[in-house]
Amino acid sequence: MARTFALGLAVLFALTAARAADLPARAFKIESQPLSSALRRFAEQAQVQLIFSERDVSGLTSSEVAGQLAPRAPSSARAPRRSMTIRAPSSATAAPMAARSSCAPATRM
Amino acid sequence: VGWALAAGVAGVAGFLSWQQLFAFDTFITDVGELRTIRLDDGSTVTLNTSSEIRVRLSRSARQIDLVAGQASFDVAQDPSRPFLVRVRGAEVLALGTMFDVYRRDRDAVVTLIEGRVSVAPNGAPLVLSPGEQLTFGAPDRAPVRTTADLRRVSAWRSRKMDFVDTPLAEAITEANRYSRLKIDLRAPELADARISGIFEAGHNDIFAEGLRAYFGLQVHRAADDLIVLTSH
Numbered sequence: 271m272a273r274t275f276a277l278g279l280a281v282l283f284a285l286t287a288a289r290a291a292d293l294p295a296r297a298f299k300i301e302s303q304p305l306s307s308a309l310r311r312f313a314e315q316a317q318v319q320l321i322f323s324e325r326d327v328s329g330l331t332s333s334e335v336a337g338q339l340a341p342r343a344p345s346s347a348r349a350p351r352r353s354m355t356i357r358a359p360s361s362a363t364a365a366p367m368a369a370r371s372s373c374a375p376a377t378r379m
Numbered sequence: 380v381g382w383a384l385a386a387g388v389a390g391v392a393g394f395l396s397w398q399q400l401f402a403f404d405t406f407i408t409d410v411g412e413l414r415t416i417r418l419d420d421g422s423t424v425t426l427n428t429s430s431e432i433r434v435r436l437s438r439s440a441r442q443i444d445l446v447a448g449q450a451s452f453d454v455a456q457d458p459s460r461p462f463l464v465r466v467r468g469a470e471v472l473a474l475g476t477m478f479d480v481y482r483r484d485r486d487a488v489v490t491l492i493e494g495r496v497s498v499a500p501n502g503a504p505l506v507l508s509p510g511e512q513l514t515f516g517a518p519d520r521a522p523v524r525t526t527a528d529l530r531r532v533s534a535w536r537s538r539k540m541d542f543v544d545t546p547l548a549e550a551i552t553e554a555n556r557y558s559r560l561k562i563d564l565r566a567p568e569l570a571d572a573r574i575s576g577i578f579e580a581g582h583n584d585i586f587a588e589g590l591r592a593y594f595g596l597q598v599h600r601a602a603d604d605l606i607v608l609t610s611h
Contacts, residue, residue, distance in 0.1 A: 313577040321576035
């Protein structure tokens with residue numbers, strides 16, 4: 271459960287970073303739920319575009335996440351306890367994915 | 380002279396009645412366009428990209444033909460005038476309701492959002508409940524009734540594309556509906572690939588960039604209106 275919590279937080283906050291430079295600060299709140307749907311809720315609230323594989327997030331759950339989305343966060347990040355990487359190919363798109371042999375520059379959230 | 384005049388008047392009246400009987404208003408959207416139309420009866424119709432409807436409103440009936448594309452209907456209550464949508468040979472009868480109709484290349488999909496609708500794909504009416512979806516009209520397939528994800532079905536009204544474990548080729552086809560800038564995937568090894576995610580419709584350059592990053596593809600702008608994605 272603790273692992274799930276850490277992952278959920280990392281993924282959600284990392285995705286926040288994907289367009290942070292373009293976005294004003296904004297509040298968001300995502301209920302505890304399967305990570306797939308949590309990512310969707312986050313995309314809606316943060317107004318980012320998101321691409322991922324159901325296979326990569328299958329069986330994972332996000333705990334409740336609420337906070338203020340701050341601008342100027344790092345542009346990509348890796349979850350600390352699992353091989354999950356979030357890439358930001360453009361200022362408008364984020365792609366969380368299971369880690370591959372070469373990962374994007376990672377920042378611990 | 381009197382008889383001739385009477386016959387002339389009757390002829391004109393008959394023509395006007397005939398014209399009124401068969402007259403309809405046509406509404407069309409361009410590629411990437413989203414348009415909401417308020418009908419004279421108070422109902423609203425939202426047209427998705429590349430869509431066309433023909434509307435006939437009379438004293439006894441409200442009839443709409445979905446000629447192309449997709450439309451969402453929010454129907455004003457009027458028991459004296461049935462609200463009927465015709466698509467691919469089927470009739471969708473609204474019973475005070477909000478619903479979505481999508482005429483695809485080979486079939487049609489009706490999704491009920493609120494209220495009730497009756498759909499008669501083969502003459503026998505099926506009544507849908509909110510959240511239910513009926514796919515019909517394919518010559519080689521019987522109608523299929525399923526439960527719909529209403530958030531996904533309605534995403535287009537917010538200019539979004541919402542994919543859940545969607546075959547990549549299907550997602551690209553969907554994206555191409557909304558943009559004159561088409562994406563052509565030339566990567567046979569991704570034939571079985573699937574994606575999930577949320578994208579803004581009509582921004583194929585951004586969508587292609589996301590696919591490039593996710594699948595490690597090469598992006599080639601082959602023409603002003605064409606992006607080619609390849610694996611090498």
